[in-house]
Each structure stands twice: as structure tokens, then as C-alpha cells.
Amino acid sequence: MSIQQTTIQALGELFSDQASAENGAEKEAETGGEVDKSDQPRQNGIIEQDYRTKGFHLDVKISADQLVRASQILFELGYFLESITGVDWIKEEQLETDYDFSRYDFDLCRVVIRVRTPRTDPHLPTITTVYTGANWHEREAHDFFGIIFDGHPHLIPLLLPEDADFHPLLKDFKA
Amino acid sequence: MSQPIELQKDETFVLNVGPQHPATHGVLRVKMTMDGEYIYKAETVLGYIHRMHEKMAENRTYPQYMPNMGRLDYLSAMAFNHGYALVVERACGIEVPERAEYIRVITVELNRISSHLVWLGAYVLDLGGFTPLMYCFDDREQILDLLESVTGSRLTYCYFRFGGLYNDIDDEFITGTRAFIIRMRKELKMYAKLVTGNIILMKRLQGHGIIDKDMCQRYGATGPVARGSGLNYDVRKNEPYSVYPELDFDIPVNDGCDSYARYLVRMEEMEQSLRIIEQALDKLPEGPVNPEKKPKLIKPPSGDYYAAVETARGNFGIRLVSDGGKNAYRLKLRSPTYSNMHLFDEACRGMLLADALAFMGSLDLVIPEMDR
Amino acid sequence: MSLTLLNVVLAVFIAICFVGANAAYLVWCERKGAGFYQRRPGPMENGWWGLLQPPIDGVKLMTKQLLIPGGVDKAIFMVAPVLAMFPALISFVTIPFSDNIVAHPIDVGVLVIFAFAALGGMSLLVAGWGSRNKYSMISSVRAVSQTVAYEIPLLITTITIVMISGSLNLGDIVQQQLDGFLSWNVWPLHKEVGFNLLMPVSFLILFVCSVAETNRAPFDLGEAESELVAGFHTEYSSMGFGLFFMGEYANIVIGSCLITILFLGGWSCPFGDLGIFPFTHNVGWFLLKIYLIIFVFIWIRWTFPRTTIYGLLNLSWKYLIPISLFNLLLTAGLLKVF
Numbered sequence: 001m002s003i004q005q006t007t008i009q010a011l012g013e014l015f016s017d018q019a020s021a022e023n024g025a026e027k028e029a030e031t032g033g034e035v036d037k038s039d040q041p042r043q044n045g046i047i048e049q050d051y052r053t054k055g056f057h058l059d060v061k062i063s064a065d066q067l068v069r070a071s072q073i074l075f076e077l078g079y080f081l082e083s084i085t086g087v088d089w090i091k092e093e094q095l096e097t098d099y100d101f102s103r104y105d106f107d108l109c110r111v112v113i114r115v116r117t118p119r120t121d122p123h124l125p126t127i128t129t130v131y132t133g134a135n136w137h138e139r140e141a142h143d144f145f146g147i148i149f150d151g152h153p154h155l156i157p158l159l160l161p162e163d164a165d166f167h168p169l170l171k172d173f174k175a
Numbered sequence: 176m177s178q179p180i181e182l183q184k185d186e187t188f189v190l191n192v193g194p195q196h197p198a199t200h201g202v203l204r205v206k207m208t209m210d211g212e213y214i215y216k217a218e219t220v221l222g223y224i225h226r227m228h229e230k231m232a233e234n235r236t237y238p239q240y241m242p243n244m245g246r247l248d249y250l251s252a253m254a255f256n257h258g259y260a261l262v263v264e265r266a267c268g269i270e271v272p273e274r275a276e277y278i279r280v281i282t283v284e285l286n287r288i289s290s291h292l293v294w295l296g297a298y299v300l301d302l303g304g305f306t307p308l309m310y311c312f313d314d315r316e317q318i319l320d321l322l323e324s325v326t327g328s329r330l331t332y333c334y335f336r337f338g339g340l341y342n343d344i345d346d347e348f349i350t351g352t353r354a355f356i357i358r359m360r361k362e363l364k365m366y367a368k369l370v371t372g373n374i375i376l377m378k379r380l381q382g383h384g385i386i387d388k389d390m391c392q393r394y395g396a397t398g399p400v401a402r403g404s405g406l407n408y409d410v411r412k413n414e415p416y417s418v419y420p421e422l423d424f425d426i427p428v429n430d431g432c433d434s435y436a437r438y439l440v441r442m443e444e445m446e447q448s449l450r451i452i453e454q455a456l457d458k459l460p461e462g463p464v465n466p467e468k469k470p471k472l473i474k475p476p477s478g479d480y481y482a483a484v485e486t487a488r489g490n491f492g493i494r495l496v497s498d499g500g501k502n503a504y505r506l507k508l509r510s511p512t513y514s515n516m517h518l519f520d521e522a523c524r525g526m527l528l529a530d531a532l533a534f535m536g537s538l539d540l541v542i543p544e545m546d547r
Numbered sequence: 548m549s550l551t552l553l554n555v556v557l558a559v560f561i562a563i564c565f566v567g568a569n570a571a572y573l574v575w576c577e578r579k580g581a582g583f584y585q586r587r588p589g590p591m592e593n594g595w596w597g598l599l600q601p602p603i604d605g606v607k608l609m610t611k612q613l614l615i616p617g618g619v620d621k622a623i624f625m626v627a628p629v630l631a632m633f634p635a636l637i638s639f640v641t642i643p644f645s646d647n648i649v650a651h652p653i654d655v656g657v658l659v660i661f662a663f664a665a666l667g668g669m670s671l672l673v674a675g676w677g678s679r680n681k682y683s684m685i686s687s688v689r690a691v692s693q694t695v696a697y698e699i700p701l702l703i704t705t706i707t708i709v710m711i712s713g714s715l716n717l718g719d720i721v722q723q724q725l726d727g728f729l730s731w732n733v734w735p736l737h738k739e740v741g742f743n744l745l746m747p748v749s750f751l752i753l754f755v756c757s758v759a760e761t762n763r764a765p766f767d768l769g770e771a772e773s774e775l776v777a778g779f780h781t782e783y784s785s786m787g788f789g790l791f792f793m794g795e796y797a798n799i800v801i802g803s804c805l806i807t808i809l810f811l812g813g814w815s816c817p818f819g820d821l822g823i824f825p826f827t828h829n830v831g832w833f834l835l836k837i838y839l840i841i842f843v844f845i846w847i848r849w850t851f852p853r854t855t856i857y858g859l860l861n862l863s864w865k866y867l868i869p870i871s872l873f874n875l876l877l878t879a880g881l882l883k884v885f
Contacts, residue, residue: 052265053480054265054478055265055480055481055483056481075392078392080391080394080395081395082395082492083492083507083509085507088505098479098494100492100509102483102490102492103413104391104392104401106412108413108414112479132518133393133394133517133518136513157222158221158222159221159225159546159547160225168227169229169230188681190681191681197772197776198774212685212856299852300773301773302773302853303764303765303771303773303851303852304850304851304852304853305585305849306585306849306850309585309586309587310585373851373852375765375851375858376852378854378858379852379854379855527855527856527857529771529774529855530855532773
């Protein structure tokens with residue numbers, strides 16, 4: 001079984017109570033990037049993407065409380081964390097946080113985990129307990145988007161000045 | 176030898192290494208809590224050269240943003256060019272002519288060698304040996320001259336275009352590069368004699384700065400740092416892009432996990448880059464360097480795209496979120512030393528200051544790339 | 548008595564000139580040497596082959612502002628550079644350049660040199676402490692442990708020579724090495740002690756120790772610029788720095804004088820006294836020998852990377868001291884036998 005299938009199966013545990021949603025998501029794989037355009041918000045679930053056009057294999061959307069479990073599953077499967085970043089969907093009043101995972105071995109599989117939080121009060125659990133290296137990435141996301149990572153050991157500005165209280169990558173940021 | 180005593184938590188003082196310190200090679204600041212000359216913990220303070228390149232991407236059109244790539248990692252600018260070109264080409268579905276792909280590989284690998292040469296010189300300088308720096312810069316000068324003749328700049332290259340290149344290479348460049356390969360092979364032998372086998376250097380590097388596989392995975396270390404810990408990971412092989420699959424080269428891996436292992440990996444990488452350049456020059460096809468049909472306005476369809484390349488320091492990832500407009504909606508730059516430097520705190524605890532700075536040098540830091 | 552005093556004053560004056568000129572032109576040699584090892588010409592702009600570079604550098608150093616940072620211990624801070632320069636100057640008084648060129652032949656000349664060399668170590672401590680800078684502090688602590696560690700084998704090796712010669716007078720030590728280069732102390736064959744294989748090793752120990760004592764690469768841990776910025780003279784500017792700089796080069800000259808006198812026969816001609824000018828015992832041979840040793844100092848500095856402090860201390864305590872002690876015992880035994 002390819003690593004992609006193994007990962008889908010392992011992550012499937014998160015969506016066991018919403019199997020129908022997952023099936024719906026699988027079907028959407030055909031249309032690929034069209035998801036964001038649809039008016040309805042995307043359901044939680046896994047989408048297999050075309051690597052050649054998108055650059056990653058699995059596109060996973062989960063809710064905030066599943067985040068630590070999901071990263072644990074990926075850690076046990078041998079994934080490493082590449083980066084954590086945010087996207088400000090200002091029209092939908094939501095902040096998306098993307099976690100990029102990749103592998104050290106030759107079973108190529110890139111996984112993106114997306115979590116959406118309300119824009120006004122973005123709270124996420126920290127995954128520094130699983131990936132120590134998430135520390136700086138989370139601090140950076142906090143700097144740029146104001147996402148608060150609950151349980152983070154040292155959530156102070158990293159790239160911005162120590163006293164920075166602004167978040168420059170928010171779309172309504174005015175310099 | 177590196178952990179002989181139990182460190183006393185309450186008898187420490189704080190030593191500020193940087194932001195202006197000869198060993199940090201840039202404006203990096205490390206707040207070291209020391210017990211005598213032993214490091215109790217080290218907190219890195221970044222952001223002294225933070226320029227918010229990611230916000231700039233949202234205010235510029237795609238071609239306008241290309242020059243920023245040279246300002247991220249000034250030593251390995253060509254690979255950053257490649258990463259950005261790759262993600263936009265992937266998003267817009269632009270085909271790159273074969274000749275352009277080969278020239279891209281040649282220039283990227285030349286740039287990789289020049290980056291490693293700066294690292295080698297600066298690293299031995301960190302260890303107190305001044306002379307290799309001059310030899311390395313002498314060799315690097317040859318590369319800069321070659322690249323200047325085709326790209327027009329010596330350091331912050333902006334040579335790649337979406338789907339092709341700014342300029343085709345000429346015969347002078349090809350003969351110059353071939354001559355350089357012969358010269359560089361001789362020089363590498365000289366470095367092996369002068370530096371690699373030096374007993375003081377070996378004593379200072381072997382067994383210091385241990386990074387194991389688990390630590391690499393937890394921190395997401397890539398590049399020579401991961402390969403020095405026995406991980407066979409190189410984006411050029413693991414996630415083949417451009418024409419790398421058609422070229423025959425090896426990925427040097429060393430199980431030593433210490434500073435010396437990382438040192439050996441980089442030295443071997445220079446040899447492999449020479450092999451790649453040699454083959455690419457042999458296989459170089461005729462043809463145009465820019466695609467015949469290319470969209471006038473770069474407007475990737477909405478969605479998100481990812482591309483990764485191997486720079487001299489590791490895995491450079493670039494995530495592009497497009498809303499279909501002529502500016503990127505969000506562009507995330509995943510720089511390799513950001514993750515590599517992060518493990519410094521954990522790995523350096525209990526080390527002597529001198530060893531810790533030798534360890535920091537073995538991570539090959541480029542500060543503008545970390546701070547972005 | 549008054550004549551001796553005059554002698555000393557004159558000698559110190561000449562020594563200052565000698566040390567000043569030496570320091571200036573050793574820097575030039577060092578830079579040219581570095582250039583030679585690094586495939587570049589070195590200083591070329593001022594004067595023929597950059598020969599005017601040292602005086603111009605001197606003028607630059609002297610005209611710069613002498614900056615005293617706030618918070619330093621002013622008295623100690625100002626005293627330190629003088630302490631670095633002064634012992635080196637005094638040491639020149641006892642050094643015999645040839646059988647008649649010596650300022651004041653003291654019978655305990657060896658002791659005088661070591662006593663003042665210890666003061667030199669003191670200046671590093673004082674400079675580091677007075678600067679109130681953490682890097683300087685670490686550096687001075689390093690420098691003191693380094694000085695202590697390397698003074699011991701240096702002294703033991705010297706005692707070995709003193710035992711062979713039976714004199715603490717530097718002139719007398721040379722007098723016994725005048726019969727051609729085979730009579731030099733560096734060779735294992737010697738008329739006093741018969742056959743002692745460890746003598747060349749002792750010579751190497753003395754050489755290593757003088758590199759360490761003068762804080763030269765690869766033992767320049769005191770000022771390790773990539774770790775401690777500039778070590779004990781981080782906070783010094785203008786002539787404060789200049790004095791440290793000159794003190795370092797003066798110490799190099801003294802170190803190589805000592806090596807030459809103790810092991811390489813001082814002003815003796817390597818072929819014995821042949822009676823025709825260059826081949827007599829004269830000061831030219833002495834200068835030739837010390838500059839050869841200085842050349843090796845420079846050569847080593849531009850070739851090797853720096854050791855670490857524990858590597859340095861290990862070398863001294865684990866290898867140099869036991870070997871030199873063993874040689875001391877062996878020499879004593881051989882002296883008894885022959």
C-alpha cells in the first residue's frame with residue numbers, strides 16, 4: 001500500500017463519524033482547485049490532489065480540536081513539519097491556518113492540513129508537544145496573523161519587534 | 176568532553192551573542208545563558224533584518240516579485256529563483272523548453288558551489304583559520320565572473336523568467352565553465368589536504384553538535400544538516416523537478432550526526448555539483464530558452480500551489496495561494512535555515528561557547544533568508 | 548653604579564626603538580607573509596611594496612580618539628596596556644644579542660625574563676577585568692589559565708637547560724654552545740649529558756609554550772575573534788590597542804630570543820668561528836635565528852585553525868608537563884652519570 005493510502009487510512013480515524021462528508025470530499029478530488037470558489041464552505045475531510053498541478057498530494061481539512069491528534073498521526077508515520085502559515089479569508093470572516101508536512105524517505109507524499117478559525121477570535125491548540133520545531137512557526141503565525149496558539153510555551157513576537165501589537169499579513173492591515 | 180559538569184541553574188549570566196558578532200555572520204542575536212563557559216540555554220532572537228517579503232508579494236505582480244528572491248538568500252539566489260519560477264509555472268501550466276531547464280540546472284549548481292565555498296571559508300574562519308577564506312573567495316570569484324556574464328549580476332540574481340530565462344548562454348560561458356570544473360577539482364583536492372585532514376579541525380568538529388534523526392524530524396531540519404544525520408533527503412532526488420532525473424549524481428549522506436559529518440557532506444556536495452554541471456553541459460540541447468506561447472499576463476487560477484527546491488542550505492518551499500488576480504493572495508516562503516537554526520537551542524545545551532559557535536557555523540546560516 | 552644605571556636607561560631607550568621598529572615591521576612582514584600564503588600581494592599602496600604602511604598605521608592609531616567606555620574601572624583600564632608593554636621592554640635589558648651587545652648582563656637573567664613574562668599575563672587579566680565586558684572577562688580568565696598552564700612546562704624546560712649549563716646567566720648559556728651547531732642544546736648529543744634523546748622534544752615544548760605564552764594562533768584563545776569578538780582588548784581603541792599590539796610583537800621577539808639563546812646557540816655561527824667576517828660569532832647570526840623563528844610563528848598562524856581552551860589545557864597538563872618533567876629527571880640522572 002502506498003504511503004498516500006496509509007496516510008488517508010490513518011487520518012480517516014478523525015472523520016469516522018462523518019463518513020458521508022468524507023465520501024463527498026473524495027468525489028470533489030476530480031474538480032481539484034474549484035473547491036474554494038464554491039459558495040458553500042468546505043466540509044472537513046481529505047481530498048487527494050493532483051501533484052503535478054498543485055504540488056502536494058493530500059489536502060486535509062479538520063477542525064481545531066482534531067489538530068493535535070492529526071499531527072500525532074503524521075508524526076508517527078514519519079512526516080516532518082515544513083511550515084505553518086496563515087491565510088486571511090477576509091470575505092468569509094475566517095482565518096485559515098495551513099500546516100505543511102513532508103517526508104524524508106522516497107515515498108513522496110506532501111500533506112497539507114487546514115484549520116479554519118473565526119477571524120475575530122482565532123484560537124488553536126499548539127502542536128509543539130508533537131513537533132518541537134512548530135515553536136517558531138507558530139510564533140511567526142502569531143506575529144503575522146494574530147492567531148493565538150493555546151499552550152504555546154513562549155508566544156512572544158519572533159520576527160516583529162518585541163512590542164509589536166499589529167499583524168501585518170491581515171488583509172485589513174494598514175501600515 | 177562536551178558535558179563534563181552539571182550546570183548550575185542559579186549561577187548563570189546572560190551573554191548576548193550578536194546582533195553584531197563576528198561568528199553570527201549577519202544580524203543574528205542569540206541570548207545565551209551561561210554557566211562559566213558552558214551554555215545553559217540559548218534563546219535566538221530573530222527579525223533584525225526582517226523585511227516582510229511575504230507582504231510584498233501581495234502588493235506586486237508575479238514578475239515584479241522575482242527580484243525579491245535574490246534578496247532572500249543572497250548566497251543561493253539562483254535556487255530561490257528556481258523555486259519561485261517553479262510554483263508559478265505549476266500554477267499557470269507553463270511549459271519550459273528543455274534547453275532552459277538545462278541552463279537552469281547549470282546555473283543553480285554553479286551557485287550552489289559558490290554558496291558552499293563561502294560557507295567553507297567562513298566556517299574555517301570561525302574556527303580561527305583565516306587562509307582558506309581567501310582561497311575560497313578566489314574560486315568563488317571565477318563562478319561570479321561566469322554568472323555575471325550571463326545574468327548581468329554577481330550576487331542577487333534575477334535570471335529566471337516564468338517559462339524560461341532572461342538570457343541564453345554563449346560559447347564563452349560553456350568553455351569558461353568547463354575550465355572552471357577542471358580548476359575546481361584540483362582545488363577540492365587541495366582543500367581536502369589543507370582543511371579536511373587538519374587534526375585541530377577534526378578534534379574541534381568530531382563529536383560536537385550532535386543532531387540525531389529524531390531531532391531532525393521534530394524540527395524539520397533539511398539540507399546538509401539532515402544529510403549529516405544520516406537522512407537520505409534531498410529534494411532533487413526525493414521530489415524530482417526540472418531535469419534532475421535525467422542526470423546521474425549521488426546524494427552524500429553521513430551517519431556521523433556531528434559537525435564534522437555536516438562538513439563532509441557539504442564538501443562532497445561540491446564534487447557532485449561539478450558532476451551535474453559537466454553532464455548538463457554535455458547534454459545541453461539546442462533550441463529556444465523561452466516558450467513560444469506564454470500568457471501575456473501571469474494570472475494563476477485560484478487555488479493553492481506548492482513547490483519545493485533544494486537550495487544550498489536545504490528545502491526551500493513556497494506556497495502560493497491565488498485568488499485569480501494578478502497579485503498573489505498569499506505567498507509563504509518556507510526557508511531552510513529557519514528550521515535548521517531552531518534546533519540550535521536544544522542541541523547546544525551543555526556545550527562550551529567555542530564549540531557552540533563552531534556548531535552554529537556548521538548549520539550554514541544565512542540571516543536574511545531566516546528573517547525574510 | 549651610575550654607569551650601570553645609564554646603561555640601563557640607554558638600553559631601555561634602544562629597546563623601545565628596537566621594539567617599536569620591530570613591532571611595526573613585523574606587522575608588515577606578517578601581512579606580506581599572510582598575503583604570500585593567501586595568493587594575494589598584501590599591502591602594496593604606500594611606498595615601495597607597501598613599506599610605508601607601518602608608519603602610516605602608527606599615525607592612524609595615534610590620532611584616533613582614545614575612547615573610555617562608561618562603567619569601566621578607569622585606573623585599571625588605563626594601566627593594563629602599559630602593563631602589557633612595559634615587561635616586554637624590561638626583558639630586553641638582559642638579553643645578550645652578542646658577547647658584547649647586552650645592556651646589563653644579570654646573573655639571574657633567566658629569572659628576570661620569567662618574572663616579567665608573568666607580569667605580561669597579569670596585564671591580560673587586568674584588561675579583561677577593567678573593561679567590564681563579558682567577552683573581555685571570559686577572555687581574561689582564559690588567558691590566565693593559559694598562562695599558568697604554559698609557564699610550567701616553559702620553566703621546567705628552561706631548568707633543564709640551566710642544569711646543563713650550570714648558570715642562570717643568558718650570556719653564559721650561549722658561551723657553552725659556541726663550538727659549531729653540534730654543540731647547540733637542541734641536539735641529543737651533548738658533552739655534558741652524553742646522549743639525551745629528549746632534547747629536541749624539549750625544544751619543541753619550549754617552542755609550543757612560547758607560541759601559547761605570546762597568545763599567537765593556534766593558541767590565540769585570549770582574543771579568539773570569532774568567539775570573543777576581540778577578547779581582552781575589545782574595549783580598547785587608539786594607542787591603548789596599539790600598546791597591546793606592540794606588546795604582542797615584543798613578546799614574540801623575546802620568545803624567539805629565548806628559544807635562540809637556550810637551544811640554538813645564541814649569536815654563535817653554526818660552523819664554529821672561522822675567522823672570516825660573516826662566519827664569526829656575531830650579532831647577525833642571532834638576528835637571523837630569531838627572524839627565522841618569527842617566520843615560523845607567522846607561518847603557523849596563517850595555516851592552522853584555533854584550538855579550544857580545553858584542548859589547549861589538555862595539551863599542557865597531559866603531555867607537555869609530564870614530558871618536560873621526565874626530561875628534567877633524565878637530564879639530572881645523566882648529569883650525575885657523566
